Amino acid sequence: MSLKARFRIAIVALTVTIVVVMSLVYVYDFLQDSFDRTAEVAKAIAAGVQSATTEILKTRTGELPTPPIDLEARKRFWLDTVDRDPEIKRVFDRALRNWPQIVEVYLTDNAGRIRFSSIPKRVGRQAGAIVNFEEWQRRSFLGNIRQVFFQSEDTEFLQILGVGKQPVLTIHVVTSSLFLRNSLKPDLWNLGVISLSALLVSVALALLLPSLVMDPLERLTRRIDQMAAGSASAKSPVKEVKEFALVHSKLNLLGQQVEGARDDASELRGNVAQLLEQLKDAVLLFDPSGHLMMAGPPSRRLLGWDPESMVGHSAEAIFPPDTPMGVLMRQALEKREAIRDRLVTIHTAGGERQVLASIEPLVRKAAGSAGNGAAQPLGILVALHDAETRGQIEEQLDIADRLNAISQLTRGVAHEIKNPLNAIAVHVEVLKNRIGRDEAPELDVIGREIARLNRIVKTFLDFNRPVDLNRRRLDLNELTCDIGNLVAPEAAAHDIQVHCLSFGRPVWIDADRDLLKQAFLNVVMNGLEAMPDGGRLTLSCSRPGGACRVEISDTGPGIPPEIRDKIFNLYFTTKKKGSGMGLAMAFRFVQLLDGKLSFTGESGRGATFIFELPEASSQPSTEPAELNPGA
Numbered sequence: 001m002s003l004k005a006r007f008r009i010a011i012v013a014l015t016v017t018i019v020v021v022m023s024l025v026y027v028y029d030f031l032q033d034s035f036d037r038t039a040e041v042a043k044a045i046a047a048g049v050q051s052a053t054t055e056i057l058k059t060r061t062g063e064l065p066t067p068p069i070d071l072e073a074r075k076r077f078w079l080d081t082v083d084r085d086p087e088i089k090r091v092f093d094r095a096l097r098n099w100p101q102i103v104e105v106y107l108t109d110n111a112g113r114i115r116f117s118s119i120p121k122r123v124g125r126q127a128g129a130i131v132n133f134e135e136w137q138r139r140s141f142l143g144n145i146r147q148v149f150f151q152s153e154d155t156e157f158l159q160i161l162g163v164g165k166q167p168v169l170t171i172h173v174v175t176s177s178l179f180l181r182n183s184l185k186p187d188l189w190n191l192g193v194i195s196l197s198a199l200l201v202s203v204a205l206a207l208l209l210p211s212l213v214m215d216p217l218e219r220l221t222r223r224i225d226q227m228a229a230g231s232a233s234a235k236s237p238v239k240e241v242k243e244f245a246l247v248h249s250k251l252n253l254l255g256q257q258v259e260g261a262r263d264d265a266s267e268l269r270g271n272v273a274q275l276l277e278q279l280k281d282a283v284l285l286f287d288p289s290g291h292l293m294m295a296g297p298p299s300r301r302l303l304g305w306d307p308e309s310m311v312g313h314s315a316e317a318i319f320p321p322d323t324p325m326g327v328l329m330r331q332a333l334e335k336r337e338a339i340r341d342r343l344v345t346i347h348t349a350g351g352e353r354q355v356l357a358s359i360e361p362l363v364r365k366a367a368g369s370a371g372n373g374a375a376q377p378l379g380i381l382v383a384l385h386d387a388e389t390r391g392q393i394e395e396q397l398d399i400a401d402r403l404n405a406i407s408q409l410t411r412g413v414a415h416e417i418k419n420p421l422n423a424i425a426v427h428v429e430v431l432k433n434r435i436g437r438d439e440a441p442e443l444d445v446i447g448r449e450i451a452r453l454n455r456i457v458k459t460f461l462d463f464n465r466p467v468d469l470n471r472r473r474l475d476l477n478e479l480t481c482d483i484g485n486l487v488a489p490e491a492a493a494h495d496i497q498v499h500c501l502s503f504g505r506p507v508w509i510d511a512d513r514d515l516l517k518q519a520f521l522n523v524v525m526n527g528l529e530a531m532p533d534g535g536r537l538t539l540s541c542s543r544p545g546g547a548c549r550v551e552i553s554d555t556g557p558g559i560p561p562e563i564r565d566k567i568f569n570l571y572f573t574t575k576k577k578g579s580g581m582g583l584a585m586a587f588r589f590v591q592l593l594d595g596k597l598s599f600t601g602e603s604g605r606g607a608t609f610i611f612e613l614p615e616a617s618s619q620p621s622t623e624p625a626e627l628n629p630g631a
Helices: 003-063 071-084 086-096 133-138 141-151 177-229 242-278 298-303 324-335 387-435 441-461 476-493 513-529 582-592
Strands: 102-108 114-117 155-163 166-175 282-286 292-295 339-348 351-365 375-386 471-475 496-502 508-512 535-542 547-554 596-600 607-614 625-627
Touching: 003 071, 003 086, 003 102, 003 155, 003 166, 003 177, 071 086, 071 114, 071 155, 071 166, 086 102, 086 114, 282 298, 298 339, 298 375, 324 339, 324 351, 324 375, 387 441, 441 513, 471 476, 476 496, 476 513, 476 535, 476 547, 508 513, 508 607, 513 535, 513 547, 513 582, 513 607, 582 596
Parallel strands: 496 535
Antiparallel strands: 102 114, 102 166, 155 166, 282 292, 282 375, 339 351, 351 375, 471 508, 496 625, 535 547, 547 607, 596 607
16 A cells, blocks of 8 residues: 555544544533533423422412411312412413423322323323433433433423422423424534534545645655666656755765766676686675575585575575584574684585585674674675595695605615515425425415515515506405405404405406405404404495495494594504504505595494495496305
């Protein structure tokens, strides 16, 4: 509803209310005055009739030769006088002559029989019940209105004539509601005409005044709309009064300033948009109410949303409150503190993604405030960096540092290991010749392991040069179970159960069997040493997605959080006699085979090392079956 329509309704409602209230007040006062005047007339007539009748009775008593002495005789004389004396009739006629509201005046005895009346045919009858005027005055105003205008009920005023304190006659002055209503109608009609005229005038004012007042305001509104649309130079076509003309001139000046500010803001927004396009991080800018104003193109890759479609959405819609990112947003808003480089997981249509989140509440200090003054919020700046990309770069740098350290180690260690290995190999051959090659299969195992160690030593010596990998197709299931069978005797000696979960069919990869076997053994031996009081070692092979995976889990004490970023470092060890080379070499061997080595687990709940290697060919997926080595 427009303001003009509301203004009109308000004027009509106000005028109608005033007219109705004033009319009701006037009607109340007028009717109350009419009722009071009628009551005064009835009282005056009753008093006049009483005085005249009393005077006549006294005169007639004085004319008797022997006036009655006792009370009963005086009563009988009064009643006889009222019945016969013509002077009484003249008194009653004078009482009715000038007052049309009075319809009857009559006298009744103590038995209620009419002894004299202004209506002769009612003489001798029993008087009926009529509402006493005093009782009528005690009624409510609305009750009297209903009696006069709708019920036409008569009322009477009573006056007692008595001898001493003994009542003898009762004077009844009867007023007619019909006559009273007829006398009031002309005045009420005039009042109705005046009220209706006032209502018609109010409607006319309601139609005229809003147009006089609101039309200039509507032109101001159109002028403001033109300014919002960018028409700062538009002029008002209507000549306004002085006050509105001054407002229009100020609006024109303000419109030019707004247009200049709009151009500056548009240019600034374009510069910010170009800056966001150049950034690799997803930058999101929210207004003080928490709705997105701008978003950089990388947000499509990290959040899975189109940047343009995100604009206008609330922060709760983009980052729900029950998600880690939503919790960070709430903390930043409540504490008004910046959060930088916090690793969180966000959920997108493509799955989960690790990002580094930085949240900066933007505030502006109030003018003239000190350092601890009130700050006005301007918005929220959110920057999301792909943690996987950053992690890959850090991982590559870490690998380079480790490789450099390993290359320095190999020069001094290789020669110390190579000579004893040659001597051991010679003596193993001598033992085979003495015992017999077919009678000691354990010596064959020792010979193969010596040959593998000798090749590893050679790999150390060639560490600074590209390694010639002996790649061939092998079954990762078979290699995993071979590792389980190899360590099963030693594990059983320490009350450790070894379980191997096979994929169910061959998992083919292209890799160097010796290097990969050594990497597996290094991790397995660490797991066995982590369970000196017994436990469970599980080796499982699987093929999730486009990679082949081997998981080696133990039920040992796990890896404390404070050393998790150091366990692949060369020379780092928590064992008293450890060399700190096992996991570093395993990491290096897996990296040479284009794979990844990672770990999971909580402190006190064991650890799981995960080998991920590229597959050689697509293979069907089946449920894993458990194999118990050595069973």
